[in-house]
Amino acid sequence: NGGAGVYSASLKKHYLLADDEWKEDILPEILDGHNVADFLDPDILQRCEELEREEGLRLEEEAAQEAFQIDGHELTEEQREILGQIRKKKALLIQEHRMKKRTAESRPIVPRKFDKDRTFTTNRMGRQLSSMGFDPRAALDRARSRSRGRKRERSLSRAASDGDDMDIDGQQSSKKLRALSRSRSRSKSRPPEEVVPGEGFKDSAQKKKAIKKAKDSVRNRNKEARRGEADRVIPTLKPKHLFSGKRSIGKTSRR
Template sequence: VRNGKNIYDFVDPDIESKLAALEEEEEKLEAEGYYDSDESVEDAEEANIRMKADLIREKQQLIRNASKMRKSLKNRALIPRSAKARKLSEMQSHLESIGFDAASASTRVQGQTQSQTQSRGRGLTRSDMEIADAMDIDGSGDDRNATRQELLQRAKSRARSQAPANRLVDGITDMKSRSKADKMAKLAQIKMNRMARQGEADRHTTASLPKHLFSGKRGMGKTQ
């Protein structure tokens, strides 16, 4: 007896045999793979879900980065679209996407680029550019031998004789594009018609609660 307790109550005479049996059973379970976790084995469906989740997180991060870039450039001067340099391949792909033949335009751009690289003298003036445009439009051999005054006169007369372009069909190559453009125009017009706007620049706002309609007495009593 120690500290008021019988030590014999805490002693098991068969503890060694029981411990040996437990160790043997433990080794047997480990050999059979009983303790192998099922979570470590990932099937194909879980792998696919994990891959899609990673792609979604990456896409969200790209969107956040683009938004931060737009906000950071809010108070800075941007290069206008007309002043940005574009590649010839981009111009060709854009013209082909809207149904135009880009061969003549690309040939003209390449010719202008070669002439600019070969020129070492003064820059082209406005009159020289008008002459070059007139020669490019005609494309005949007689214009190459014509004088400067004749080319200027011919360019001015051609500008006066040209009829104004119809902007409703400008840039539309087939009936499918025409119907699509009409549908988009009607959809854009719905909001202005619903709000009774006179045009795109109409910003007039009326009173939400006109006083002459919501104050005063009526036959059945006061309004307020």
């Protein structure tokens, strides 16, 4: 019944009719001089949709009523409000976690000593320790004393280097510093998609596409902490299992 060599299961055998012999009958288009299609309700689909919508609303109301019940006990208005806040907070945490997981950047974790944005400060550390219930004064004093020591060492080294370079012409050094600062400011203000002569890109769109492909190519590797192309590799030039044992006339790859 599905064509030559094709089996198709008959769905008519599950029909519930008064006589089982009627299951395989062909549905007539004209019966007793009347068109069968004239007796079909044209709004049957719309009415089915309305019934389904009404059923869905009823189920939602029942679910909402059951949601504010714990062990069959009805909650008060205050308890409902607290429960709603808890569920909202939970949904926000789940959404935030999914965003972090989905937008996992291909950047490795940067140590705090390279924190250019100055997000890890002593004030932030004090607030975090206070929120955990610890007294942050000792930790803050220790961190500030270390930072003062580092600043003193840098100032001494800078003064020593200035004393060694007194014989350099002041005008030339100022010109070099001015040119260096100008080039640094220009490089920082340049967007990453801007094409620099000599990079080999046709326009900024092509460079942007290349940057995106480069990031996508290393995202999974960095997320799984795989060995990269810049990591040290010590190859095994003579593997032990191929260069040990008797070496007769036969193959050296099989023993």
